[in-house]
Amino acid sequence: MIAPNRSYRVASYIDAASQLGYQLLIVSDSEHSLVSAIADGITVDFADPDQAFDLILQSIVGKPILTVIATDDAVVTLSSRIAHQLGLPHNDPEASRLTVRKDLARLCLQQHDCNVPEFSVCAFTDARQRAPAIHYPVVVKPLMLSGSRGVIRADNPEHFVAAAGRLEKIMAKEPATEYERQHFLIEQFLVGDEIAFDGFVQDGQLLPLALFDKPEPMNGPFFEESYYITPSRHSAATQQAVLQEIARCCAAYGLRHGPIHAEARITAQGVVLLEMASRTIGGQCARLIEYALGRNLEQVIIQMMCEQSPQLEPGSDHAGVLMIPIEQSGVLKRVEGLLKAQQVDHITDIEIHIQPGYELIPLPEGSSYLGFIFASARTFDQTLHALQQAHNHLQFVTSQRWTIEVA
Secondary structure, three states: OEOOOOOOOHHHHHHHHHHHOOOOEEEEOOOOOOOOOOOEEEEOOOOOHHHHHHHHHHHOOOOOOOOOOEOOHHHHHHHHHHHHHHOOOOOOHHHHHHOOOHHHHHHHHHHOOOOOOOEEEEEHHHHHHHHHHOOOOEEEEOOOOOOOOOOEEEOOHHHHHHHHHHHHHHHOOOOOOHHHHHEEEEEEOOOOEEEEEEEEEEOOEEEEEEEEEOOOOOOOOEOOOOEEEEOOOOOHHHHHHHHHHHHHHHHHHOOOEEEEEEEEEEEOOEEEEEEEEOOOOOHHHHHHHHHHHOOOHHHHHHHHHOOOOOOOOOOOOEEEEEEEOOOOOEEEEEEEOHHHHHOOOOEEEEEEOOOOOOEEOOOOOOOOOOEEEEEEEOOHHHHHHHHHHHHHHOEEEEEOOOOOOOO
16 A cells, blocks of 8 residues: 555554455555554655655565555655556556646646646746736636635636635645646636545446535635535436546546545536545545444455455445534644533534644635534434534634744
């Protein structure tokens, strides 16, 4: 398993591999051990992928590797290269690269006659000059970040120039290529409901695992994820249209083997793919799929990556999660109302991931959630209401962040 040191998924995969009786070898960029003695590890520098590639291959000589799993977008291409070299089922490295480079992905989908919004690539230095000629509203996006980071809606030239300037500052701090730091994507804003999808591509065929509704409108100016609820309440015909378009996009990318997570908009003109990653859903949201599958997600992925067919037992209830948004910047002092939130009917768990004393950074600059609220009920509306009610009980008390400049 190849995982950045910040990955949420390491512990879950270690536990899943142990439950299935597999030995897990972890490749990471951490200077310190990510795991205890129950898992071996290799330390590499992901900033130098060619050196990491050589070091990994040298370190696994003679080991019976069954599959290579990537936990996060940053390592999917490296994982594909390793699997290809070992002759294991994999996605072509170029196909994996399309899932992390938004501009190249849009060009690919356009060339294969998939549904795409109007789009173009712009240099940050050209933003002011381009602004008057753009047909608004549009969405400004970085070429390679995930989790809605740097994604900003612009409704007029002034908004556009400001959004581009804000994104340029974000990209200046990112470990990206020079081209990625100097350019950004402009896309037509699409009106319609958003939906999320998790599946697995096996021998080029898309196998659905879960479909999630996003009941809150995603209209900007920022696009932070919030509610996910499964199963979907959209009609069978709409759900089928979503699956068909995502399958077309997988084929266009050339994806052949491995998990995918996709986000799409259901518009009057059809389903349009927004993003697709060659990995599972991120963070603690993976727990939500357990309700849809009746099985631990990481166990299912390991088995499918090893070309097995796990037995799935979907539940009959609805399940949902609220990724608790960071609504204002500051330093977290305390969380109030947690006990009341936990006592709301149908709430199954609440996790607070940012501890007091840590800084809160909202989107588009931020990359974290305050935590997660989970619920399960007989109906979609009961599940959504429980999440909303629990969130209303929570109050995050913050203090102003002070900075000291040293002359």
